[in-house]
Amino acid sequence: MKLTQVQDQAIQARMALIVGASTFDRLFAGVRFDEVDGYLLYAFAKDEEAACAIEDEFSLHISTVASEILKQEVEVVLVMPKVLQ
DSSP states (O other), X not given: OBOOHHHHHHHHHHHHHHHOHXXXXXXXXXXXXXXXXXXXXXXXXXXXXXXXXXXXXXXXXHHHHHHHHHTXXXXXXXXXXXXXX
16 A cells, blocks of 8 residues: 555654654655555665664654554564665
8 A cells, every 4th residue: 555645744753753853854854655565664765874774773663653643553664765766
């Protein structure tokens, strides 16, 4: 299921509240939460370094927030650089 722009922005807004402005600007600037396939959420970050950091440090937070917003269980968050999009 492709996420709507509103769902994408809602997840981004919640993550901004959780991680704070400086971390959000450093890692999440330009991130797009794109699609849910079963229990897997696909997201795209600005580059490989940001994608790795987001996935390693914040995937649990993202899955919790996304599950709440999308009203379906999200267990795994896969963050890829936009280059692979």
